[in-house]
Structure formats: structure tokens, C-alpha cells
Amino acid sequence: MREEITHKTSIALLGAPNSGKTTLFNSLTGRHAQTGNWPGVTVDIKYASLRDNPSFEIFDLPGVYSLHHSSSPEEKTAQQYLNSGKISGVICMVSADQPRVGLTLALHVQQHGIPVAIALIRSRYLKKHKGMFDIVKLTGLTGIPVVELPKPSKLDPKAIMGKSGLLTAAKQETAGNISDCDIDIERVNRLLRETFTAPETDRLTLALDSILLKQVPSLFLFVFTLLLVMFLAFGPPGSFLTGLTEEWIFKAGEGLASWLTNSGTSEWLVSLLRDGVIAGVGGVLVFVPQFFVLFLLMGILEASGYMARAAFMLDPLMKKIGLSGRAVIPFILGFGCTVPALVSTRALPRRDRFIVMAVVPFASCGARLPVYAAFAAVFFPGGKWFLIPALYFGGIAVAILVSSIYSKIRGRDNYPFIMELPSYRMPAAGELFGYAGRQALTFIKKAGTVIFLASIVIWFLMSYGPSGAASSASDSFLAKAGGFIAPVLVPLGFGSWRAATALLSGIVAKEAVIGTLSILGGGSGISAALGSIFTTRSALSFLVFVLLYIPCIAALSTLWSELERKRQIVYIVSGQLLISYGFSALVYMVSGFFV
Amino acid sequence: MTEVTELRHGRHCCGKYRVSRLPRNRRVCRSMECYGIRPGADIQIHNVTKSGIILYVDGVRVALSHDVAGELGLCEKK
Numbered sequence: 252m253r254e255e256i257t258h259k260t261s262i263a264l265l266g267a268p269n270s271g272k273t274t275l276f277n278s279l280t281g282r283h284a285q286t287g288n289w290p291g292v293t294v295d296i297k298y299a300s301l302r303d304n305p306s307f308e309i310f311d312l313p314g315v316y317s318l319h320h321s322s323s324p325e326e327k328t329a330q331q332y333l334n335s336g337k338i339s340g341v342i343c344m345v346s347a348d349q350p351r352v353g354l355t356l357a358l359h360v361q362q363h364g365i366p367v368a369i370a371l372i373r374s375r376y377l378k379k380h381k382g383m384f385d386i387v388k389l390t391g392l393t394g395i396p397v398v399e400l401p402k403p404s405k406l407d408p409k410a411i412m413g414k415s416g417l418l419t420a421a422k423q424e425t426a427g428n429i430s431d432c433d434i435d436i437e438r439v440n441r442l443l444r445e446t447f448t449a450p451e452t453d454r455l456t457l458a459l460d461s462i463l464l465k466q467v468p469s470l471f472l473f474v475f476t477l478l479l480v481m482f483l484a485f486g487p488p489g490s491f492l493t494g495l496t497e498e499w500i501f502k503a504g505e506g507l508a509s510w511l512t513n514s515g516t517s518e519w520l521v522s523l524l525r526d527g528v529i530a531g532v533g534g535v536l537v538f539v540p541q542f543f544v545l546f547l548l549m550g551i552l553e554a555s556g557y558m559a560r561a562a563f564m565l566d567p568l569m570k571k572i573g574l575s576g577r578a579v580i581p582f583i584l585g586f587g588c589t590v591p592a593l594v595s596t597r598a599l600p601r602r603d604r605f606i607v608m609a610v611v612p613f614a615s616c617g618a619r620l621p622v623y624a625a626f627a628a629v630f631f632p633g634g635k636w637f638l639i640p641a642l643y644f645g646g647i648a649v650a651i652l653v654s655s656i657y658s659k660i661r662g663r664d665n666y667p668f669i670m671e672l673p674s675y676r677m678p679a680a681g682e683l684f685g686y687a688g689r690q691a692l693t694f695i696k697k698a699g700t701v702i703f704l705a706s707i708v709i710w711f712l713m714s715y716g717p718s719g720a721a722s723s724a725s726d727s728f729l730a731k732a733g734g735f736i737a738p739v740l741v742p743l744g745f746g747s748w749r750a751a752t753a754l755l756s757g758i759v760a761k762e763a764v765i766g767t768l769s770i771l772g773g774g775s776g777i778s779a780a781l782g783s784i785f786t787t788r789s790a791l792s793f794l795v796f797v798l799l800y801i802p803c804i805a806a807l808s809t810l811w812s813e814l815e816r817k818r819q820i821v822y823i824v825s826g827q828l829l830i831s832y833g834f835s836a837l838v839y840m841v842s843g844f845f846v
Numbered sequence: 847m848t849e850v851t852e853l854r855h856g857r858h859c860c861g862k863y864r865v866s867r868l869p870r871n872r873r874v875c876r877s878m879e880c881y882g883i884r885p886g887a888d889i890q891i892h893n894v895t896k897s898g899i900i901l902y903v904d905g906v907r908v909a910l911s912h913d914v915a916g917e918l919g920l921c922e923k924k
Contacts, residue, residue: 267906316882349905352882449905456907464909466896563909564897576897576911600873667874667914668898669881672907 259300259308261337264370265329265360266344267352268314268671271372273297275344275400276311279408296328302408310338316352318359318429333365333429340366342415345397347377347384348450348674355439357395363429368415369397376674382450389446402679456674460560469564476552481640484545484620492540493624500537501776504529519714527710530769532703538621538762542694545617547687549587554678554686558583559670566668572651573658575599576668578607582650585614586643587690589806593813601815606657608810609823610650612802615643617694618761622797625765629781630790642798649799649830694762705756705763709770729771743796743832744789744839754796760803792839799831862890867919874914881908888923 264272276282280299301307312329332338341360345353353369360367369389377384386397398414401407463469483489508525512518552558558580566576577599585592592611596604615623623639631638712729714721721727725748733748736755740746749771757764765777772780785793801807801824811820865887868875882904883889893900898911 317879351904352906460893460900464893464895464897464900559909566911567897570911667877668909668911669877669883669914670909671881672900672909674907 259306260339261298261308261310262301262340262342263310263312263332263338264344265312265333265341265356266314267316267346267356270314270344270346270353271370271400272311272314272344275342275370275411276309279309279411296332301412304412307412315356318356330429333360333363338365340368340415342368342370342398342411345369345371347371347374348380348382350384350447351439351443354442355436358393358439359429361393361395366416367395369395370411370415371397371399374399375402377450380450380453383448385446389442392442392445453674456556459675460672463557463560464564466564466567469560470568473561473564476557477643478640480545480548480552481643483548484541489541489544490624490628492544493537496540497537500529500533504533522714523707523710526770527706528703530706530766530772532699532706532766533769536695538624539691539694541620541624542617543687543691545620546587546690547683549583550683550686551678552583554676554682556673556675559672562670563668563672572655573661574603574606574654577670578603581607581611582614582647585611585616587617589614589616589802590809593806593809596813602661605814605819606654606661608813609657609826610653612806612827613646613650613653613799615646615798616761616802616806617690618803619797621762621765622757623794625768625777626781626785626790626794629778630785630787638794642794645795646798649834653826653830701760702763702766705759706766706770709752709756709767713770742839743835744792745785745796747784749784750789750793754800757797758801758804758807760805761797764797788839788842791842792835795838796831796835799827799834801827801831860891860894862888862923863920864888864923865918866921869914869917871917874917878914878918882906883908883918889920 264276266272276297276299279301281302282297282299296313297311298308301309310332312332313326315326315329317326318330318333333341341357343353343357343360345357357367357369369386371384371386374384386399389395390397396414396416398411400411463472504525507529508521511521511524561583562576562579564576565579569576569578581592581596581599589612592614593608596607596611599607620639623642627638709729712732713727716726716728716731718726729752730748733750733752733755736751737746737748740751740754749768752771753764753767756767768780768784769777772783781790802810807820807824810823811817814820865883865885868878868883868885878884887903890902891899892902892907898909899915900907900909902908
């Protein structure tokens, strides 16, 4: 949310981590900020105008447990904002099954003099588990309006804001620091005694945790979960959908090209569309279904509450490589996209953060999937079940190795593992499909913009050379540029200008590697293109290089902005290049004995 | 209440406790306070696993690794 902060009336959403602030924020503003079922999803302030009433601005503050302390960056951010005097009102998230933290925060804000309303979540859960929360009595005793929120799909911004009374609340003058306000804990206890009956223990969560929190079974389950995600995304279900899309896109492309030729369109334009745009963009778009399935499954893992368990269970193992279990979360997110994974490292201690930022790109992001899938289909048709998971686990192994080395260099400093374990919940289908759909749309947008432009540029550079229109691709500008880098790649087995150019385009966007190779193959389809550029050995080495070399430009710019010391990016990038080169050469050498 | 000086590795057991003292390490101490684990808070150790302990504090379920849990000063509640 990179809007300019204006002088609109500001309403902040406050609450404990994982209390549903971002879901409410999305509903009130119509935005699509990331949500999840683990603490620390929001590590920064997000803001946007209230839907249907742009004179109000909604601020999504990071989750806090208390306003007395300022030990974490999230607490400092929230306190600074509440002390700024810009706030006209606060909506405080209170969980009906565990109201103490939220209610204490609401009373704290009220005592500081800021108008406050309570947004009550999980009231259906409370009723289902035979608990009770008398919100009418609570409003009578505290003077704080309580709005009971329905499930996310039925949230009505107008009704919520109307019931909260904050749209008409007069801005109060506040003085001093909010952390100096004393909260009467006895009052909170009294209020809870008079209005709240605790629910029965959530048996499902306890039953699942009795398995998921035991180290050996949970470790097997974790590996099984990752394998299942990969099987569904890259195995028969995902491949079937990709095959259908590929057939449709290339038939449509051929049809368009022949129609244009018959209608007398100039040859260069037909070539641009068929060999440039359709080969480049189409070569990437065919993977949209697999991308969608991958994000659908990632969405289930994120929203169900499993992530916090995975982090806790893996903590002892992560400590062996000098990291906290919390570092697992950015790494798992990295399987989707490196950019949010890098941002989520803000929730980590400073020392862990640098190491995790350095190794997160080794978690193979979704954009590399088209590259793996295309190569596997051509060179390892029978072994793609093994190859793609092997690449993913290879990335994990390299990340573990590099983390251990970094930890040894920087000294071991085991950070304590403390994390809230949210109750399990079944993510709503609409929420999941919405999440996967938005990710797929981002992928399509990228194909329509960055990869579209890259395809045109690559087509131009491939079709023209220093002496005008190139008679063959080897006389083109692209061949000359790729030719500079190609000799360095000879020990890796793919020292051709085509492979070098594809790797360069992969820095723009990883999906562009396949688009570029498809164009360089002469628009005869990606399978034919790969077959003409690589051997089985060099393909394997190329895949390892793609897995480990530097991430795309979006991830690099995020890395730049997230690093405290900007020069560290040089170490990270050069380290990644060296590692990718070393492993790729090793794989090329070793594969010579088998292939 | 029975005074339990310190719960060290392998000595955690399920039950209700009152936090009598936080660890000396300031950083660890702050992290605990974030989750409502502060002197005087009532906690319930619900489960003990190889990875750490699961406890309830203010109705919130929190997981702690053994190293950090071992430094908590707890009084056992009857």
C-alpha cells in the first residue's frame, strides 16, 4: 500500500497477532492484503481508504499483546502510531473465546482517551463450544460498543462502521504516552467474571496437536505434506491442466498467425506475434493451472494453523543449523514467492534475519516451476515425479548447508522459541480460491507486462543484428550478447549463447527463462527448442543453476530495501552466484557417470 | 503454593503454575512478556514434547522451547 498519507480521518485496527485484523482491513477497504493463520502476518502498517467512504482511512497495525511494552518492532510501531495524535478511533479485535488480551487492549486505548469499539470475532466458535460472552452487558459496563463480526465472506463494511459509532465519534485530545497508562487488571478480571463463560477445550485442535507436536510423527508428516503438495501441483492433476492449456494456447497462436498471413499482414509482424509474443508469453501462461494448484495448497497450509506447528516442531532441528524454528515460515512462504518470504523475515531476530534472507531464495519459488516442468517433460519424462521434488529438496539442502556455514561464521546465538499456537480452522473455499486466484492473476499480469515486453525485446534482439535483419539467429544482437557470457558457462555444460541469454532474462522474471528459450528455439514449441539447445546432462546442470542462482529483480529490490546494511546484498548475490556455479558444475561432472 | 525454584530441561510437567520470575536474559524476558508471560501471570503447562512445552497463558496457547522454559521461575498451584 504505497499511497500518500493524506489528512483524512484515521481509524486504526488494533489487536493481538493473528486476531483477524487483516481480514477485517481487506473487507473494510476492498484491498487484498495477505492474511494467514499464524502470528506475525502483519509486520508493518498497511492503510487504505474505507470502501464507499474515502474520507476515512483504515490503518492495519501490527499485532501486539500489550501496549505497556515496546520490546518488539511491532509494538513500537503500534505505540508510535497511537501516540501520534492522528487517530480518530480504534477498532480493537477481541476473540470471543479468548477475550482477555483484546479486552485489555481496548480498555487501554479507552483510558488513553481515544474512542474505541470492539470487533468481536469467533463468537460462533464460542457458542459451538458452549461458551458465552454477554456483549450487551460488556457495553453497559465499559461504554465500549461491541460489533459481532460474521464470517469473513459476510462482512459488511457499512454495518460494521455504523455499529462501531466511530464514523461520528469526535476526535479526542490525548496526552502523554499510551504505554504510561495504568490498566487495572482487577477490573479486567471483574469484567470477564461478569460477562464471560469460557468455552470447552477445542478437542479437534488438541487431538491434532497430540500427533502434530510429537517430533518423529510430525517430521514425517511435514515431509509427507510437502511431497503431497508437489504431487498434486506437479503430478497428474497439475500436468493434465497444463497440457490442456498448452494445446489451447498454441492452437490459438497458430490460428492467429495463419489468419494474419492470409489477410496480408507483413511477415515481420506475424513473426513478432507468433515467434515473439505467443512463444514467449504463451510459453509461460501454460503453467497458470499448476501455479494455481500450488497456491491453493499453500493457502491451505497458511490458513489452517499448521505453519506455527511446523515452526515449533522444527525448532530443535533448526537450532542445529543455528536458526530459530520461526525461520521455517519465511522458507515455506518462499516456495510460493520470494518477495513475501523476504518481507516476513521482519518477524525474526536480527541475526537470524540476515541468514534467512540470504538462504530464502534457495527455496524454489513458484515462478521456477515452469522451467522445471518444461525440462522434466522433455528430458526426464518418466522421472519427473522424482526430479521436481528432488530439485525442491535440493534447494532445502543447500539452504541448510549455507545457513550452517553462515551461523558458524557469525557465531551461534540460539534465540528462544516462543510462539502462539492458534486453533486449527478449516479455511473457507472462497478465501482459498480468492488467494490462489489473486496469485495466478499476478502471474498472468506479469506475463502480460514484464514477460510481454521481454518477449518483444528478445524477439527484436534475436531478429536483428549489427548488419540489419539477421539471416540466422547466430548473427543477431542476442547471440553477440549471450556470446560474452557463454564461455563462462562451458564447464557447466550449457555454454551456448541461447542458454546464457535465457539465464539473463530469468533475472527479469524466472518464468521468462522458458519464454526466452521458446523464442530462441524458433517458435516451434518449447519441447523442440529445449531439445535443440540442451543434452540430458546439460539440462540437469542448467536446472540446478536456475534453482540456485540469483532471484528475480523484484526479489532483489525487496532484498535491497529489507537489508539493514545495503552492502550485504553484494555478499548475498555473489554468494548465490558462486554456489549455483559450484553445484551446477558438480552435477554436470557427476551426471557424466550416469547419463 | 509449592515453590518450584526452576524448571530445567527434562523436568517440565503438566499442571498449573504462577510465574514467579522471568529469565535473566533481557531479550528472552521481553519475548515472554509479549505473549503475556510476566511475573504474577497464571499459566498452565498443557503438554510437554521433545520440541518444548505448550502452555496456556491468559487463554492463549503458547509454545516455548525447553531452553527458554527451563529458565522460568514457577510456583506450583494446588
